[in-house]
Structures are given as structure tokens and as C-alpha cells.
Amino acid sequence: MNVIEINNxxxxxxxxxxxxxxxxxxxxxxxLAIIGPNGGGKSTLLKLILGIYAYKKGTIKVLGNTPKKSxxxxxxxxxxxxxxxxxxxxxxxxxxxxxxxxxxxxxxxGKDEILCAMGALTQVGMVDFxxxxxxxxxxxxRQRVMIARALCAHPQILILDxxxxxIDITGQREIYELLKELNTHITIxxxxxxxxxxxxxxxxxxHINKTLSxxxxxxxxxxxxxxxxxxxxxxxxxxxMLGAENCNTCEEENPKWRVKP
Amino acid sequence: MIEALxxxxxxxxxxxxxxxxxxxxxxxxxxxVNRMVFLAGGIAHTSYGGIGLAVYFSLPxxxxxxxxxxxxxxxxxxxxxxxxxxxxxxxxLIWAVxxxxxxxxxxxxxxxxxxxxxxxxxxxxxxxTQDLYFMAALLTLIVVVVTLRYRDILAVSYDSExxxxxxxxxxxxxxxxxxxxxxxxxxxxxxxxxxxxxAMLTIPVYIAEKLSNSLFSMMFLSGAIATLFTLVGLxxxxxxxxxxxxxxxxxxxxxxxxxxxxxxxxx
Numbered sequence: 318m319n320v321i322e323i324n325n326x327x328x329x330x331x332x333x334x335x336x337x338x339x340x341x342x343x344x345x346x347x348x349l350a351i352i353g354p355n356g357g358g359k360s361t362l363l364k365l366i367l368g369i370y371a372y373k374k375g376t377i378k379v380l381g382n383t384p385k386k387s388x389x390x391x392x393x394x395x396x397x398x399x400x401x402x403x404x405x406x407x408x409x410x411x412x413x414x415x416x417x418x419x420x421x422x423x424x425x426x427g428k429d430e431i432l433c434a435m436g437a438l439t440q441v442g443m444v445d446f447x448x449x450x451x452x453x454x455x456x457x458x459r460q461r462v463m464i465a466r467a468l469c470a471h472p473q474i475l476i477l478d479x480x481x482x483x484i485d486i487t488g489q490r491e492i493y494e495l496l497k498e499l500n501t502h503i504t505i506x507x508x509x510x511x512x513x514x515x516x517x518x519x520x521x522x523x524h525i526n527k528t529l530s531x532x533x534x535x536x537x538x539x540x541x542x543x544x545x546x547x548x549x550x551x552x553x554x555x556x557x558m559l560g561a562e563n564c565n566t567c568e569e570e571n572p573k574w575r576v577k578p
Numbered sequence: 579m580i581e582a583l584x585x586x587x588x589x590x591x592x593x594x595x596x597x598x599x600x601x602x603x604x605x606x607x608x609x610x611v612n613r614m615v616f617l618a619g620g621i622a623h624t625s626y627g628g629i630g631l632a633v634y635f636s637l638p639x640x641x642x643x644x645x646x647x648x649x650x651x652x653x654x655x656x657x658x659x660x661x662x663x664x665x666x667x668x669x670x671l672i673w674a675v676x677x678x679x680x681x682x683x684x685x686x687x688x689x690x691x692x693x694x695x696x697x698x699x700x701x702x703x704x705x706x707t708q709d710l711y712f713m714a715a716l717l718t719l720i721v722v723v724v725t726l727r728y729r730d731i732l733a734v735s736y737d738s739e740x741x742x743x744x745x746x747x748x749x750x751x752x753x754x755x756x757x758x759x760x761x762x763x764x765x766x767x768x769x770x771x772x773x774x775x776x777a778m779l780t781i782p783v784y785i786a787e788k789l790s791n792s793l794f795s796m797m798f799l800s801g802a803i804a805t806l807f808t809l810v811g812l813x814x815x816x817x818x819x820x821x822x823x824x825x826x827x828x829x830x831x832x833x834x835x836x837x838x839x840x841x842x843x844x845x
């Protein structure tokens with residue numbers, strides 16, 4: 318079943334076209350990596366899926382509905398969580414912002430809301446930090462809290478915009494391991510510059526640079542070319558390949574982009 | 579000092595100091611966490627336009643200043659919606675034009691009947707009973723709004739984009755914060771004057787921020803700290819015959835310096 322269906326979508330800021338004829342289907346429990354150069358339209362596509370921007374050409378269906386109507390079923394982790402670190406706010410309060418508005422108590426938070434937030438914090442391994450001030454956490458820990466906030470709404474799709482851009486290598490791996498775990502019951506879409514996500518975790522990849530090229534990369538071994546016997550491959554090659562309209566070059570015996578051993 | 583408490587003007591000053599300090603602590607916290615300090619300064623100076631108009635048309639000064647300040651706040655909120663990146667230019671413009679309007683209308687008013695200095699630097703010793711009612715009503719309104727809509731205000735202040743995605747009416751709460759700021763600025767003008775109002779809205783808040791781990795505790799701690807500064811400033815002003823607004827601000831500034839020195843908190 319497709320949780321997201323995008324057909325013939327084009328989008329422009331004033332006169333500058335950012336996205337052109339985008340086709341994209343995301344299936345349930347996919348782990349989709351969106352890659353591409355800066356300014357290529359990655360974040361724009363996310364904002365269209367989230368209904369933050371309105372589009373004129375093409376269609377987007379999220380869980381069979383318009384983006385705005387399905388918003389409550391999407392968990393979103395925005396880019397750059399280093400903003401506002403001075404803000405006096407406890408971890409638990411940040412997580413509870415993720416609740417979608419239902420019945421609310423007149424004052425403070427409901428018991429069920431607190432329980433649900435603690436559950437989300439347990440899921441991301443941050444429950445011991447519930448009463449800590451957000452500014453005193455590390456980048457990786459803060460990112461986990463942001464994921465917990467997104468999980469608070471019990472989303473069917475989790476969208477993350479460059480979740481590891483300000484985190485050290487160990488922290489990055491932990492975030493991806495967490496996403497892998499969540500992927501057993503949630504569809505995950507990650508915008509990333511980080512190649513390791515494509516190599517190890519994602520089963521689909523979309524390269525966006527105004528146009529979109531889509532690749533099923535669930536079978537890593539047959540998808541990627543390798544140098545020698547150690548299974549190593551060059552990052553630049555990989556990006557070039559994913560950016561190509563199709564994989565024809567793979568069939569060439571000696572494609573231009575491949576570095577000669 | 580004790581014998582001074584027998585005078586009505588001194589009792590009024592103390593009550594006004596408490597009411598205004600608490601309002602400034604709560605609203606100042608929101609202004610600081612939303613990074614709207616420059617904006618609040620703009621509204622403070624703009625409100626002089628309202629004072630000038632009130633003098634010219636013989637209206638109550640509080641009324642004129644409030645209407646003008648709220649108007650400026652709404653204008654700024656509307657402009658922010660359209661062109662956020664030009665904010666600083668608009669604020670600078672509204673800041674200066676408001677003051678100019680005030681100066682011109684005071685010029686046009688026949689006879690010399692306004693002590694300009696009392697609006698620039700405050701006149702806490704000349705607070706009327708009516709002023710006190712206005713201040714008490716505003717503080718009540720602020721406490722009620724902040725308590726009942728704490729979650730929305732917190733969400734909008736911390737991460738407005740996310741709040742919007744979760745169904746919070748960001749523009750409404752942003753405008754609400756601005757309007758409450760405008761009204762707070764107007765009552766604070768009575769105590770410290772429009773030039774010094776920014777210090778009152780930021781110094782206690784800055785200290786409270788370092789000592790709090792939630793917005794709620796920050797707001798009430800700021801209120802308490804601001805009250806303390808106001809009372810000490812008032813006492814100094816009475817004892818040494820100094821301008822009250824300036825004394826309050828200097829007490830705040832020196833306290834901030836000592837706080838940073840003894841707690842080794844990073845700026």
C-alpha cells in the first residue's frame with residue numbers, strides 16, 4: 318500500500334522552478350532516503366508533503382488524503398535543533414508539544430498526555446532525562462528528544478530533515494539504529510547528506526535536483542559497484558549514479574565516472 | 579524611609595512598583611525568549627506618539643499611549659507576517675516616526691503643560707489611584723492569559739513552525755504576545771520611563787533565565803526579582819533624592835554584574 322503518492326508535481330518560488338514533474342510513491346514501512354545537492358529542492362518537497370507550502374501543479378496524496386488533512390498522522394523532526402538552546406524548557410515539555418490537540422485540561426497537562434510522552438521518551442532511550450533542561454543535552458540527545466516529540470502523535474509516517482547534521486559519528490549511528498527499530502512499524506523518510514544512511518539503512522533512495530530519480534536499493538550488493546574485494550565504493554560515484562536519470566551507465570563496461578583501479 | 583510610608587504618594591509608588599514589576603517580569607520573559615527585545619523598544623518609543631496625541635486632544639495619557647502602542651504592535655505583527663527579514667527596518671521606522679508624532683503634537687499644544695522628562699524617565703511618585711486600577715487590571719489579564727494558554731504560548735515561543743504543524747494558531751498568539759507587551763510597556767513608562775523600559779523588561783529576565791528550567795518559573799522569578807530591584811531603587815531614590823527610574827535601572831544593572839561575578843554563569 319502506498320502511504321504517499323506524488324504525481325506530476327511541480328513547484329516554483331515566484332518564477333524560479335524548484336521542483337519539476339515529480340513522481341514518487343512511498344510504500345508502507347519503506348525507509349526512504351532523499352539526497353541531492355543544496356538548493357536542489359529536498360526541503361521544499363518535505364514542506365509540500367507536510368502541507369506547509371501550497372502547490373498548484375500536480376497532486377500529493379498522503380495516506381489517501383490531502384497533506385493538510387493527514388498532517389496529524391505524520392511525525393516531523395525539523396532540521397537544526399541547535400536553535401534556542403538557552404530556552405528554559407524541560408525535555409518532557411518539549412515532547413508534550415507533539416500532542417495533537419484533543420481534549421485538554423484547563424490548566425497544565427493531562428495524566429494521559431504525560432504517560433504518553435514518557436512512553437515516547439522510553440522508546441528513544443531518553444526517559445531518564447525527562448526533567449532535564451533541554452539546553453544541557455548533547456546534539457544527539459536533543460535529536461532523540463525531537464524524535465520522541467514526533468512519536469507523541471503516534472504517527473504512521475516519520476519525516477526527518479537532516480537528522481544527523483550536527484551530531485558526532487557515534488551519535489549518528491545511534492540515531493540510525495533507532496530509526497531502523499522504529500521502521501519495523503513506521504514508514505520513515507530521511508533527508509540526508511549522510512551517505513551511510515543510504516548504504517546501510519534505507520531501502521529506497523530518491524535523488525532530487527529539480528527533477529527526481531528514484532531507486533530501489535533494498536538489495537545493496539547488486540545495486541552498488543564495488544572496488545576490489547573489500548566491498549568498498551566511492552562516495553562520489555554513488556552520488557553520481559543515484560543522480561543519473563536511470564541506471565543505464567551501470568551496464569556500460571567502462572563508464573566515465575568509474576575510477577580506474 | 580519608614581515615615582515616608584505614611585504618605586499616600588509613597589504607598590501608591592510601592593503598589594505600582596509591585597504591579598508593574600510583576601507584569602514586566604512575565605511579559606519580559608516572553609519578549610526575551612521570543613527575541614523581540616528590539617521590537618519592545620520600538621513599541622516603547624512609538625507610544626510617545628500616543629502621549630503627544632493625548633495631550634493635544636486632552637485625553638487621558640494612559641488611554642492615548644495604550645491605543646497608540648497597541649496600534650503599533652498590530653502594525654508590526656501584520657508586517658512580520660509578510661516580510662520577516664525586513665523587520666529591523668520597519669521597527670526602526672515605526673520607532674522614530676512615533677516619537678516624531680509625539681514631539682510635534684506636544685509642540686502644537688498651546689501652553690506648556692507637559693513635563694516631557696516624566697515620560698522619558700518615569701514618575702513613579704506621581705501615580706494616581708486610577709493608574710493603579712489600570713495596572714492591576716492589566717496584571718490580572720496577563721496572569722489569566724498566560725496561565726490558561728501556557729501550552730500554546732510555550733509552543734509558539736519555543737518552536738513556532740512545529741507549533742503551527744500541530745494546529746496552534748501561531749499568528750494569533752504572536753500578535754497576542756505583542757499586544758500584551760505594548761500594554762506592559764505603557765504601564766512601565768510610568769515607573770521607569772520609555773527610554774529605560776527595555777532594561778526593566780530584560781535585566782531581571784536575564785538573571786531568572788539562568789536560574790529556571792521552565793518558562794513558567796522564569797516568568798514568576800523575573801517578576802519577583804524585578805519587584806526587589808524596584809523597591810531597592812525606590813528606596814535609594816528617596817534617600818539620596820535621585821530620579822527613581824534611573825535608580826531602579828542602576829540597581830538592576832549592578833545586581834546583574836554581581837550575579838554574573840558570583841555565579842560564574844556564561845553570558
